[in-house]
Amino acid sequence: MAFTVLWLQSGGCGGCSMSLLCAETPDLVAQLRGAGVEFLWHPSLSEQSGTEVKALLADILAGRVRMDALCLEGAVLRGPEGTGRYHVMGGTDLPMMAWVRQLAAVARYVVAVGSCSAYGGMAAAAPNILDACGLQYEGVHPGGALGADFRAQSGLPVVNIAGCPTHPGWVIETLALLAQENLHAEDMDAVGRPRLYADQLVHQGCTRNEYYEYKASARQPAQLGCMMEYMGCVGTQAHADCNNRLWNGEGSCTRGGYACINCTAPEFEEPGHPFTQTPRIAGIPVGLPTDMPKAWFVALSTLAKAATPDRVARNAVSEHLLVPPSSTGAKA
């Protein structure tokens, strides 16, 4: 029996769906089939429109159609004044907030696809006139549209596939594991993210690691050096496997030459400083790796900077490899 998914969109950009369509290899349809996952309805992919969709929703609520997972993409909009009328589902005159609450109550699993539906995300950025929030979080605080105590019929809280956007692999693997009844509370981290991707750091697998080791830093876009010291990169703290899993073939933010902005984290949209500038106190970047004593970091960096090979120092501030590694000098 197929694992049935209803996918709805609210306060967001639709980019997690667009990213999902990038799934390979094989393609999305083949992967879903392989995992036994079937869409009851998806706003970009399904045939049904209008009355056909309304009939389906009525069938789900009445228990005539089984819905294993409710996926929401985009934040829940509670405004204005708690009415939810900043998003009234087309053709229904009922706020999406109300639809989501009713449908979540009958879902075996509830899945937030993307940082908006998980925590509020960019939709909830200040001044948040929308009063946007996540399904079960409001930024870092448990709560949100369904409340901290919400549990889906399976007993699991909302599964937060956070990311802006989400990687197609994160979504497909999470749904596949749910379909196998093989994603449990211990497989989710402290903010509800599947550990299948959130137990890694973006830093792991970053191609700029040699520059990081020596604190050989880029100062301008397109330069090859590490982007942590000046360019706002927080890959050493960001939970995701972007530099191992890779995007659209061979990409990632850092491989694309720009900072990791920690888009899988609650409140990434409000870093408290310009996104692409590293805030510094007394010359030391604020926001060092979370599990390293600061004194050690400073000591190691000072030592590493002093030991930086000329090759690494020069390449770090160049757009092109100026000095290749020596192929004659290294002998044991």
Added chain:
Amino acid sequence: MVEQTKTRLVTGPFNRVEGDLEVRLDVVGHQVERAWVNAPLFRGIERVLEGRTPMDALVIAPRICGICSVSQSHAAALALGGVMGMVPTHNGQLATNLILATENLADHLTHFHLFFMPDFARPDYEGQPWHPRAYERFAALRGSAVRSILQTRALALHVMGILAGHWPHTLAIQPGGLSRGVEKQECTRLLGILGGVRAALEESLFGTRLEDVAALSAPQDLRHWRDKQNGSDFGLFLQIARDLALQHSGRSYDRFLSFGAYPGFESDPRQRHWCSGIFESGAVRALNIQEVREDHTFSHMAQAPQPLPPFEGTTEPHMREDVSYTWCKAPRMAGLPCETGALARQLMAGQPLVRALVADHGGNVLSRVVARLVEVARLVPLMEQWVRALRPGAPWCHAQPGTVPDGRAIGMTEAARGALGHWLCVEKGLISRYQIIAPTTWNFSPRDSAGVEGPLEYALRGAPVKEGEQTPLSVQHIVRSFDPCMACTVH
């Protein structure tokens, strides 16, 4: 004579339109008499941008939209570049164009195969000679074309993996160029990807060389080509279009707007490969961007005494019972509604087939879809040319100052679905105003203070409604022929 009764249909939730949409229809007899188009979701990103460091727009603007993400980035980078007095490096411009073209291409392929064609596979069309094939190829989530186009699209988006980190939501496009330089080996891989995309499109979408499609010049060429029945999906669409007379469906005002696509024609950052303009009555005229106003009369927005230019515009939500009916504002050019999209772009660019189709029957379901597919056939060779023009070793991005000076500028570009503008004001080092007009804001705008309908509302007049239809198929074809993006519309 018996007076015909008027019935009111409320259609929605509309899918395959990138976001949420509701269309209210007054039906008299078997035709739509009047339509009201409602974008039922409000986003408010302009308000998020206000008060922030200008360069943060490069992070926030792409997140307006998951399908026009790169176009939003580009408009923001152009606006910032305008304030900073900065244009991209030669490589940066070419690479930015490649990124934009990849999104444009991927969006057109998504639209045709996943959003538009599945409606012809519906059981309502059983009995039509082409229905078995339409079903086999395009049935939603099941058709053979669905899997193959997902593969081709994913392959095309490998261009993003190389040049832009990923798609959507890249931060690679900068006012001074691109954040990622590539070497010869990456250029080779880019050509390999485009070769794969070309092969796939020539095999199934067109059944012939892209250059043959790009060179189609007269409606009779199109008819000959259709009647050859080469087994292509484009050919199938043309048969469907003939049998359903789609050239007579969804005509709007025939006033077309483009902001011009792909800067850097002949290495001049002010020149676009496909030029900007207004196309009306068979001729292109220059557009005067100062003539743009946004009318809030029927939008859920606070009112101004008269429609304001975007540099003075506001986004203050204000729902007014029984008056306002959508979150979409009503942009007007010199007071008039305009249609935008691939059709407008190819009209400005002077593509002869597109010009001829519009001369015959104006903008309609057929000409909008043909323009999109002709554009696909023109884009891939252009992209191949741009890759060959990249100069590894030459600069990718100009050094950028630490702060953005005060000032104001407009970033004008084209998303797959048409003209996109960002109006940016910087004061005391922060964004003081940020107004966005997205393509579907033009196409799906509500009525204005003069009661003049938006382009889709007007295009729906006269659409046939069959007995018992609640979400009339003709309306669905017309709506989707614009390739709407509702997420952008309400930004």
